[in-house]
Amino acid sequence: MIKKRILAVYLLAFFNLTGCAEPQILEEIGLITTIGYDEGEKGLIKGTAVELKIEPDAKTDIKIVETQAYSVRGLNTSANKKTSKRLLAGQLRVILLGEELAHQRMLHISDTLAKDPAISDLSYLSIVEGEARDLLNLQDPHIPNIGLHLFRLIEQNTKDEIMPSATLQEVLHRYYSAGRDPFIPILKKIDNSEVKFTGVGIYKDDRLVGRISTDQSFYLKLINDKYKAGSTELIFMSESPKLRGLSHSERKTVISLDTIHSNSDIKLVNKKNLEFDIKVKLNARLIDINSDIDLTKSSNLKLFEKEVSKEMEKRVENLIAYCQSKNSDIIGLGEVYRFSVRNSKLTKKKWHEMYPNAKVNVKVDFTMMRSGIND
Amino acid sequence: MFFKKTLSTNKQEKEKSKDADNIIPTNRERMSLEFRRRLQNSADIVETEVPGTGITLFYFHTLIDMNLLHKDIIEQIKNQSFHSIENIMGQLSVGIMDKTNQMDKVIQSAIGGHVIIHLEGADKVIYARIASNTGRALSNAINESQVIGPQIAFNESLSTNLSLIRKYIADPNLSIEDIRVGKRTTTAVSLIHIHGIANQQMVDILRDRIKKINMDGLIDSSVLVQLIEDNSLSIFPQMVLTERPDRICSWLLMGKLVVMVDGSPQAIACPQSFLEYFQSMEDKNVNWQVATFLRLLRIFALFLSVYFTAIYVASLTFHYEVIPQTLLIPLSESRARVPFPPIMEALIMEFFIELLREAAARLPTKVGQSMGIVGGIVIGTAAVDAGFTSNILIIIVALGALASFTTPNYSMGNIVRVLRFPIIVLAGFWGFYGIMFGFCFILIHLLRQSSLGTPFLTPFYPPRLADWKNSIIRLPLTFTAKRPNQTRPEDVDKYNPSVAKEKE
Numbered sequence: 001m002i003k004k005r006i007l008a009v010y011l012l013a014f015f016n017l018t019g020c021a022e023p024q025i026l027e028e029i030g031l032i033t034t035i036g037y038d039e040g041e042k043g044l045i046k047g048t049a050v051e052l053k054i055e056p057d058a059k060t061d062i063k064i065v066e067t068q069a070y071s072v073r074g075l076n077t078s079a080n081k082k083t084s085k086r087l088l089a090g091q092l093r094v095i096l097l098g099e100e101l102a103h104q105r106m107l108h109i110s111d112t113l114a115k116d117p118a119i120s121d122l123s124y125l126s127i128v129e130g131e132a133r134d135l136l137n138l139q140d141p142h143i144p145n146i147g148l149h150l151f152r153l154i155e156q157n158t159k160d161e162i163m164p165s166a167t168l169q170e171v172l173h174r175y176y177s178a179g180r181d182p183f184i185p186i187l188k189k190i191d192n193s194e195v196k197f198t199g200v201g202i203y204k205d206d207r208l209v210g211r212i213s214t215d216q217s218f219y220l221k222l223i224n225d226k227y228k229a230g231s232t233e234l235i236f237m238s239e240s241p242k243l244r245g246l247s248h249s250e251r252k253t254v255i256s257l258d259t260i261h262s263n264s265d266i267k268l269v270n271k272k273n274l275e276f277d278i279k280v281k282l283n284a285r286l287i288d289i290n291s292d293i294d295l296t297k298s299s300n301l302k303l304f305e306k307e308v309s310k311e312m313e314k315r316v317e318n319l320i321a322y323c324q325s326k327n328s329d330i331i332g333l334g335e336v337y338r339f340s341v342r343n344s345k346l347t348k349k350k351w352h353e354m355y356p357n358a359k360v361n362v363k364v365d366f367t368m369m370r371s372g373i374n375d
Numbered sequence: 376m377f378f379k380k381t382l383s384t385n386k387q388e389k390e391k392s393k394d395a396d397n398i399i400p401t402n403r404e405r406m407s408l409e410f411r412r413r414l415q416n417s418a419d420i421v422e423t424e425v426p427g428t429g430i431t432l433f434y435f436h437t438l439i440d441m442n443l444l445h446k447d448i449i450e451q452i453k454n455q456s457f458h459s460i461e462n463i464m465g466q467l468s469v470g471i472m473d474k475t476n477q478m479d480k481v482i483q484s485a486i487g488g489h490v491i492i493h494l495e496g497a498d499k500v501i502y503a504r505i506a507s508n509t510g511r512a513l514s515n516a517i518n519e520s521q522v523i524g525p526q527i528a529f530n531e532s533l534s535t536n537l538s539l540i541r542k543y544i545a546d547p548n549l550s551i552e553d554i555r556v557g558k559r560t561t562t563a564v565s566l567i568h569i570h571g572i573a574n575q576q577m578v579d580i581l582r583d584r585i586k587k588i589n590m591d592g593l594i595d596s597s598v599l600v601q602l603i604e605d606n607s608l609s610i611f612p613q614m615v616l617t618e619r620p621d622r623i624c625s626w627l628l629m630g631k632l633v634v635m636v637d638g639s640p641q642a643i644a645c646p647q648s649f650l651e652y653f654q655s656m657e658d659k660n661v662n663w664q665v666a667t668f669l670r671l672l673r674i675f676a677l678f679l680s681v682y683f684t685a686i687y688v689a690s691l692t693f694h695y696e697v698i699p700q701t702l703l704i705p706l707s708e709s710r711a712r713v714p715f716p717p718i719m720e721a722l723i724m725e726f727f728i729e730l731l732r733e734a735a736a737r738l739p740t741k742v743g744q745s746m747g748i749v750g751g752i753v754i755g756t757a758a759v760d761a762g763f764t765s766n767i768l769i770i771i772v773a774l775g776a777l778a779s780f781t782t783p784n785y786s787m788g789n790i791v792r793v794l795r796f797p798i799i800v801l802a803g804f805w806g807f808y809g810i811m812f813g814f815c816f817i818l819i820h821l822l823r824q825s826s827l828g829t830p831f832l833t834p835f836y837p838p839r840l841a842d843w844k845n846s847i848i849r850l851p852l853t854f855t856a857k858r859p860n861q862t863r864p865e866d867v868d869k870y871n872p873s874v875a876k877e878k879e
Contacts, residue, residue: 014812025717026691027710031703054707061704090696091703118696148700 027054030085033062034147036132037072037109038098044068045101045109047075048133050147051087062145064136072112090118093151095125095168096132102184107175107206114168121169124154127201127208129188140193153195154185161230161260163197164217175206178346179334183220186211202328205348210326212319219316223264223278223331230260230284236311238291242300243307245290255308256288259369266333268340274358276333278316283367295371309366316362324356333358397478403431403495410491413482425453429495430463438488443469443505448490460497467492472503483561508532513539516619518785521657528618533563533637536620540567540633543624548572554585556599556636560592563637564599572630574863577646577827581632596639603634603643605825610793612786613826614645615652622656630864632827646827648834648861650846653677655783658849666849674847676778680791683775684721685802685810687768691717693806709765718803720764724772725795727758732776732792833861 031052038046049065065087067078079087095113097106106125113119128135136146143149157163166184174182181203188198200217201208212220218232235254238244244251262282269275286295295301323330334351338344400406407422410433414420423432430452434444451466460474472489475481476499481491488506513535516528529536537551548570555561564585568578584603593599597616604613617623618641623633626644634643653673658666690697691710698706713720735746759766775795782788794817801809824831834842839860844850856872858864 023692023716024695026695026698027707027713029695031695033700052703052707054704054711056708056711088695091698091700093700120696151700 024086024088024090028085030063030083030087031091032087032089033091034094034096034136034150035089035092036096036098036128036136037101037105038131038133039100039105040068044070045072045075045105046098046133047072047079048136049075049079049087050136050145051083051085052091052145052147053083053085060144062147066133072109088118089113089116090120092119092123094147094154095123096128096135096150096187097125097184098128098132099130101132102127102201103208104206106171106182106184106203106208110168110171114172119168122167124151124158125166125168125171125184126150126154127184127186129186129198135187135189135195138189138192138195143193150187150195153187153197157197161221161227162214162218164200164221164224174330174332175203177332177335178348179329179336179338179351180332181205181328181330183328183330185217202323202326202330204326204328204352209328210322212322216315216319216322219312219319220330222262222280222282222312223266223316226264227260227262227282230262231256231258232260233257234308234311236307238307240303240307242293243291243304246292247290253307254288254290255286257284258287260284266331266336268336269361270359271341274337274354276336276358276360278360278362280312280316280362280364281367282312282364283369285370286368295368301368305366305368309364312364312366313362316364317360320360320362324358327352327356329355333360399476399478399481399493399498399500401496401498403493406493406500407431407433409478410481410485413478414485423449425449427454428452428456430457431493431495433485433491433493434489435485438486438507439490439505440507444490447505448492448503457494460492460494460499460501463492463494464501467501467503469503469505472501474499474501476500486561510535519617519619519622519656519783521655521660523657523660525619525621527620529620529635529640529642531638531640533565533635536635536640536642537565537567539620540624540627543620544569544627549627552582554582556585556588556590557593558589558591560594562593564593565635565637567627567633567635569627569630572628572858572864572866573632574630574865577632577863581634581645581827585634593636594638596634596636596641596643599634599636600643605827609820609824610790611649611821611824611831612652612790613647613824613831614643615647615784616641616643616786618642619656625656625659628869630858630862630866646825646829646861648826648829649821649824649831650835652784652787653782653847663849663851670847670849673781673783676781677791680775680778681794681798682810682814683771683778684725684768684795685798685813687771688717688721688799689802689806689810692803706765706767709759709767712762713765714762716803718799720768721772721799721803722796724758724764724768725775725799727753728772728776729792829861829863834859 032049033052034050036048038048040046046066046068051063051065052061053063054061065079065082067075067082069075069078076087076089095110097109101109110125113123114121138146154163158165163185164183166182171182171184174180183200183202185197186199186201188196190196197214199211199213200220201211203209218230221227221230233254233256235252237250238253243253245253247254260282261284262280264278264280267277269277293300293304295304320331329351334346334355337351338346400409411420417435419435419437421434421436424430425432432444432448447468451468452463455466457463464472464474481500481502484502485491487504489502489504492501492503510532511530513527513530515526527539529539541549546569550568550570552566554564554566556564566578566582566585581603588602590602600612600614600616601607606613623642623644627633631644631646654670658670691706715723731746731750735743738746755769758764759769779788779791782791798810798813801813805812821832822836830837833839834846841857842859842861845855845859853872856869857867858869
């Protein structure tokens with residue numbers, strides 16, 4: 001008797017708890033795979049959604065739905081009025097923010113999206129130079145599905161360590177962490193047929209304050225993260241005549257590095273007069289160089305490594321100087337400060353007062369693993 | 376008190392008179408009458424008088440070997456005169472015989488294939504066993520076939536089966552116990568174990584269970600299993616049936632108990648764990664890497680078979696988020712033509728496959744082949760063309776069916792097939808919650824089962840790390856020197872492990 005009662009309780013709990021499961025049958029819903037937000041008139045948000053709409057007889061698999069509303073959720077409701085299938089965002093992979101909107105309302109939008117349990121926190125965020133709507137309406141015979149194309153583009157570049165990763169979760173984490181500011185990569189439509197990764201937008205709190213180039217984003221990742229198989233091209237004016245490039249008009253040295261392994265270490269060395277040491281260890285394979293230096297000689301190799309290290313140091317310093325001038329701590333020095341100083345009670349505001357005056361010493365230690373050049 | 380006493384005296388008197396009835400008559404006519412009366416005047420009773428001796432033979436001609444009767448009995452005693460039955464016994468060259476004065480015993484022996492030798496005037500009769508062997512010859516194992524290893528299978532004769540086991544295990548400790556089950560059939564049931572390895576307590580429990588059976592008849596061991604299982608209400612069998620003598624012998628050596636039923640080609644072995652249903656005898660015969668691979672494959676197939684269709688239904692009905700983006704387009708394209716919701720679609724397809732399988736199993740072998748063609752065409756292409764189902768589901772259902780065939784044990788394979796349906800229904804109504812509910816339900820049920828008192832999910836629950844060496848993986852023989860904890864063997868070591876690792 002008791003057993004039966006327990007069973008009944010379990011069953012009741014089961015039916016009650018799962019009663020909310022609402023059927024969303026695949027072919028009866030419209031799947032939003034990419035969504036773009038733009039600033040509209042009078043505080044409206046213009047939403048452009050790429051809907052994956054499967055009709056066996058239709059030529060394309062996607063449909064662009066454009067709507068306007070005052071809130072993110074409102075967009076969904078008004079978009080539904082235009083479609084034959086209920087729009088759901090569970091397959092959302094890429095969120096695009098128009099340039100204008102990215103300045104002010106990034107946080108509002110990503111916060112709202114993150115609150116929706118159906119939306120993956122691993123969706124990629126991107127800023128669009130110009131309007132997101134414009135980019136999503138790109139017409140090219142080789143890009144039949146712009147949503148999938150964007151997702152693949154971002155994913156491929158993030159995995160190849162060219163683009164710094166900015167998923168919804170990462171951006172919000174960087175925003176909410178005291179002593180760190182978010183950054184979001186920037187995409188641009190070129191000639192109505194291509195999309196290109198053109199830079200990284202950097203934030204102070206939730207305001208877009210500046211941008212760094214794609215080259216600089218390499219150094220951002222170098223300090224921030226580890227490289228496992230990165231690659232880069234370095235063009236610089238060498239002090240040593242041995243390294244001067246032959247092909248370049250200004251005799252600049254052009255080198256190409258591959259299979260980059262790196263790790264970085266940031267240390268707080270002075271708590272009072274804020275001073276950080278950034279040490280980066282980096283080894284890579286040289287795959288191309290435009291000078292005729294003989295790298296089999298150890299003196300030449302040392303020279304080469306020193307020059308490259310110096311150049312990289314300079315670039316990292318430049319990057320940090322730029323970020324400090326914009327008061328945007330995308331590297332996360334504040335976090336280092338926070339866990340190095342006991343009871344620092346760091347707040348975002350406090351950190352933004354301290355950060356621009358911090359001194360940062362950069363040390364890059366570059367080692368060439370293999371030259372890969374035939375002797 | 377008083378009544379009791381009278382009752383008991385009555386009883387004693389009755390027994391006395393019964394005893395008197397039970398004494399065989401010395402007179403031939405009366406013996407004949409009594410014999411026929413007790414055996415319902417059956418048409419196959421034969422009464423032969425051996426000329427010139429005063430001896431009469433009573434027997435069922437359907438049960439005995441007539442050649443032996445002539446050669447070993449009639450030839451030996453005809454035209455001689457005997458004074459006592461002991462004289463006759465001296466003349467006969469039959470291996471199994473004895474004498475009795477009890478009519479009950481006479482009747483029992485006659486049914487069991489004995490010939491009754493009655494000497495006029497003697498107060499006892501001889502019963503000699505010359506039973507005929509009707510049955511088929513030993514043949515290959517069909518239901519549990521394997522490539523490497525012995526091919527022979529048990530047949531319906533208990534004595535043949537026992538001789539097969541004796542041949543494999545020439546150990547004086549091999550104990551075969553005879554128990555009779557069934558009031559009417561009095562079927563011979565043998566309880567087999569190796570004394571000194573098998574746990575004596577388990578032997579006692581099993582013997583007790585078999586002895587307590589109160590049935591009119593027992594035809595097959597598969598019925599006996601249902602009677603002596605720990606929980607016969609469970610869908611999972613807790614004792615295994617096998618037709619392979621090599622398997623039985625290897626289990627006996629592990630310390631398991633075996634029950635065989637006369638007339639049944641399948642032996643019962645216990646205690647048995649859930650995992651062992653997914654092990655095949657061949658795992659022992661191939662090298663350990665291959666065996667491990669095959670075992671992992673079968674476990675994977677088990678999950679595939681039970682859950683794959685359900686996951687399809689759940690993700691299409693509720694959780695479109697989990698579908699990989701590359702799969703979205705082909706999935707929705709094939710689904711777009713189907714008029715049913717996913718759960719109906721899946722149930723229809725599973726039903727198709729089950730129909731096909733059941734039809735193929737019931738059909739004569741010659742016609743069975745055409746089933747493959749019908750199934751291939753109807754289910755493979757026509758159903759999709761007709762917009763009846765999506766082609767991705769066909770792949771999933773076919774995979775699930777295929778995976779269920781990899782289960783080496785037929786009865787467990789059936790269960791894997793049946794379990795799919797409730798899980799699909801749960802998935803169709805409650806998505807992944809439903810699947811999880813079903814999974815937990817099955818898991819908890821399995822946790823609660825036992826086989827002859829040992830936990831059904833051993834060695835995982837309760838964890839017996841030493842037994843993991845031979846569970847879903849199989850380590851080399853040098854690693855498995857100990858008998859499994861599951862059987863609680865009285866002799867733990869199979870061999871001395873330190874010696875085994877030395878190689879010449």
